[in-house]
Amino acid sequence: MDLIGVDIGGSHISAARVIFEGQVAFFDSFGEADVDTYGDKESIISAWAEVIRKAAEESTDYKVGIAMPGPYDYDNGISLIKDQGKMASLYQLSVKNLLAESLGLPSSHLAFTNDAEAFLVGESYAGAGKDFQNSIGITLGTGLGSAIKVHDVVKDAKLWTAPFRDGIAEDYLGTAWFIKYAFHEYGLEISGVKDLLASEIDLAVSKEIFETLGRALGEFLFPYLIRLHSEGVVLGGKISLAGAHYLPTTRAYLETMGYPVPINISVLGERAALIGACLPFI
Template identity: 40%
Template structure:
């Protein structure tokens, strides 16, 4: 069935797989499979974990998808399937490897059955496909998580903007807009080590340092968005990723700081679909 495809979302700490009916723009109920993973494990263990999650989703429907499209953060040679992630605290063991071929062998498939696509572009495509930006023609999208993903629309297509490495403050944008910034900054303020933003929210919400770190993040995000908007001139922004789940602590302040720089209120929306946006966007990719 050519209309049934698999969308896969690979992040710094998880993998999610979902079968999708592209004609209906709907997920296949019961095919959702999500697992946490150690992105600092060996290459073989990472590939095995990916394959196990994909196989679990396939077994749920008893029908093999026409293709498997995998949304993955960069840098990467997406066409060849060669991982180029290095120095980002994740997937170091995969650097320089053809993970497309490795995964195909592990699944018993031809490498032509598997496509790797950019995760931020997939996220924005999903939101345009069936999400909060359904009627917007010019937009930019951010995935806020272990790293920073950026994408934009151009001539009706969605493309990776690759602004994670844009010079920003005393480093690059991802140094200030990512989970690792929260971990580093909260430790600098308090001497306390948190695992991620969820840990920060669950165990430190309401403390003075909690409020301070989110306020600083709001300012940094607004400054970055201002630069991004000036480059691509979109009509709206959509934000997703794990950090977006903590929107109540930063999004209104981000909008306010951005409006003060723009001189008017600019639409900054949180994803309606969440992780499903990336899965739908990946599945819809050719």
């Protein structure tokens, strides 16, 4: 029985055959594609199924673990995503059954996991979180993903809507914050974090912006680290790739507050979710 790990986002899908050997995972037949999820249900399901079939190659006996953003009824594979534009045509439909039918598989051969949970599970199994019994997983990108691990239990923390400063956490931790802050404070028009690292950007300006983010991340994490007795943080998402520019500020803040813990950047990247999505079958 082959295992196919899948990570689905608002406009992207990646999939690979995942091979487990002890506490190590290997990948084969990795593939990815951009998918227009503003379309009808048939075109979305067809596009996802095509990528999954390519990862399965010639195999007809396989199970599919899928990491999917919420809100979702993960047990039944029913989409509860609405008012976001993307995946609107799948609202309240059993994506599990639709995909199973398209792939020619029993629905029992598909399992759905929250993407933040899958990320932390994967990193805890074979990546940057292996040494932590209790940890917090954070993905920083377009949005804020979060999960908590207490011993062997990993749950979606849903911290993106947590009250923070004069708004919610996602207002201060994500791409939208960078764009807004850079324009409001410096008149810079950027499309994302990568633009701040361009040679034409004043180093003092980019340094201040990154340090502001680093401080916010530290303030945000501190109460949850204390409450959950966390031993460390596993950080993923596109913004984690620029961690060298803001994590020193985060670590300094946590040290000042008397709770210095390791903050490990993902070593598996998007493949962490592929591992985590498959583990329900292990």
